[in-house]
Amino acid sequence: MEISIGAVVKGGTSLAYKTGSWRDQRPVLDVEKCKECGTCESVCPDSSVHVVDEIYVIDYDYCKGCGLCAYECPADAILMVREEK
């Protein structure tokens, strides 16, 4: 491994650093209850909620499990469940 002075690295590489492994609680979205208001997408500090094929999807590669989306969801459509292997 080579490190530059001041650890300056190539830009735009944060996508390669998958922070989902930090998570100990997983948000699970119930699409039946979801009203597609977009609150979860706007409050997610890691931009880990996306619209895919017209439904909201959580990106578990980057979601750190903070639970903000579940807390803010007006339809109670997101449940935090313990991450277990």
Next chain:
Amino acid sequence: MSVVKVLEGSEAVALAVKACRPHVISAYPISPQTHIVEGLARFVADGELDAEYVRVDSEFSAASVISGASAAGSRAYTASSSQGLLLMSEVLYASCGMRLPFVMTGVNRTVSAPISIQVDHQDTMSLRDCGMIQLFVESSQEAYDTHIAAFKIAEDPRIILPVMVCMDGWVLTHSYERVTLSEQEDVDRFLPSFRPVDFLDVKNPKTWGSIGEEDMVMELRYSVQQALQYAKGRIKEIFKEWAEISGRDYGGLIESYRTGDATMILVAMGSMAGTIKEAVDALRAEGEKVGLVKIRSYRPFPYEEIWEAVKGAEILAVVDANLSLGSEGAVGMDLKAKLYGHPDAPRVVDVIAGLGGRDVNESRIREIVGRVKEAMNSGYSLREPYWAGLNEAIVPTGGVK
């Protein structure tokens, strides 16, 4: 030809910074630093200095602005003091890690509580561990010349670290002294334009301050340590180079004053060194073999030079205008750590003096010398720091009655 003027210390610093042609200056006012950035604001407003002058909402932002500017390849400058420096501290640690070679003035002032705007070294010395180079100055003239050298030191391709010029508040920033100003062309000849090793560029995106975990933190710290070690030699060369152009030579990392045959050597930094020189002259005239080592570069700490200067002496009295509460003065600690193990090392007595602006005048120096002599004769009884000028009668004893 150089010009001699009677200037307020802050004005001398503003003129030195102007002569270095910074691209970006950030400013947030705090006494006794304010006159420096006010001076620079005037130069920018009057069109005498072509720089981006950024007024910010806090010292945290002031440090952040020059970090960003430096990463973008600009020569950047700011100044602060006391609480302001403490608020900057998070950014300053990060700036050293990211190797951003800006220059700032740390105007020495005590820190709260109690609220006091008076001089001591507690503020700047609480930043001693972050990786910045810290140069202490004795006079306004030395402040002027040291700022010019500071940019060259910071930007040296093998150093690339921020430099803080530590200058005593009020005593230097607000008093008027004769200052010789160099010609712009001399400064330009000495200090070429900044050539960053790396810089933010939209065409070639890079990231500063990215994550680096247990696999690299030690190596990066080690590289800063190596750069500071290298800087010791380079600082001396750069000051010598400037001395050849300006005709003003302050020595290298330290200045030794009448230390040759001294049995007792005082060690000090900043403006009190001037007072101590006067006291040394007076005491010498009375037959006392005393001398002074003035530390100019506090970080990197020049223990090799200090050792060379003090090795014949019997005792060192380190006058610390700061205190690591629960231990002792920082310079005393550094010196003891470095001299430990030398079989002929002089004994070291730590003296706490001048906290919160308590005057360190010639009679105080005489008192210190007298007390340390007593200690020498009684077989080194000063294990704990000696508090010079402490009014014991008013020391609060705490809640227990």
